[in-house]
Amino acid sequence: MRPITLRHKMLAACAALAFTAAAPAADLRVVSSGGFAQAYKDLSGAYERSSGNHLQSEWGPSMGNTRNAIPARLARGERIDVVIMVGDALDQLMAEGRLEPGSKVVLANSPIACAVRQGADQPDIRTVDGLRQAFLQARHVAYSDSASGEYIKRELLDKLGIKQQMEGKAAQIPATPVGEIIAHGQADFGCQQRSELKPVAGIAIVGVLPAAVQLNTQFAGAVVRGASQPQAARELLRFLGAPQNAGVIEATGLEPVASQH
Structure with a gap:
């Protein structure tokens, strides 16, 4: 067996980088309720630039009977990867089996x-x-x-x-x-x-x-069960909740959870 040289290590590193660069970008469909919408808009560009993924963003209430309401969208089988909404309403969808267990990420509180x-x-x-x-x-x-x-x-x-x-x-x-x-x-x-x-x-x-x-409302995100890009969806939620993004979230009138840890 030939010894592993520095040249071999460099070639392996280059191959890994080439593989990463060649990996196809993910297209994520995200539906956010209004409470987190501005923070999401302000952070989405940075996420797309850093990840290479593309976000298809739509908006809808966390509850209610309108056609765009997130529960109504999921009930009629719309293909969605990530939802961002009021925490209590998200928990209900999780209990109904519409979201991936363990994928909930708390993002902010809103007065x-x-x-x-x-x-x-x-x-x-x-x-x-x-x-x-x-x-x-x-x-x-x-x-x-x-x-x-x-x-x-x-x-x-x-x-x-x-x-x-x-x-x-x-x-x-x-x-x-x-x-x-x-x-x-x-x-x-x-x-x-x-x-x-x-x-x-x-x-x-x-x-x-x-x-x-006062009533502070929790906003959270989760991966929809059956999402086409579950790993990219989880990465998006981790990005939105990262401590370095707390200032952007706070500027929209929310109280970032990351800054409270």
Whole structure:
């Protein structure tokens, strides 16, 4: 047997590099809910450049009955590799066997914030009473049909003691971002995940809900069962949750999980 020389080692290394370079790029279809959408958009280019993979990105709510909702997409058998959505809704899909066991990656937490139209008077919602008055004094209030809106409808209005007073002037908005409803003048006050309000032009975010009534929503990603590129899908989720990307996530209004470790 001939001894292994430095030249042999270099040739083997070059062959390995050539094999890696020759490996076909993966095409990943990703569906993200709105809460993590801006962070995903801001990170997707860096992922594609570093991995050589291509992302086909689409958007849909974590829950609800609209056609684009992630559970509805999976129920009708759409080919999707990765979903990014509210953690509780993701856990439900995992329990139903629609996602790969053990593939969940927690990416960020998101507080609920409230907004008014740009240029309008801004209510002070730093206290529970201030938030209560902001709801009561608004002519029309909007909230989403996803996690934050379900919390507002089912719990927050009761906690504020104003559920009856808000009947007829508070509406749950399907699919359309709450910020857009406010910007177009269809509501003068509304609340949603801060990360979903932040990218919308024409509104002013007046603050997050007071700590006593706040609900932080977890956003997580997972690989869809039967994904065409499961390994690349897992690599994407690891990239999105990597500590070096925490600053990008935080800039979108989310609280990155990586920075909390």
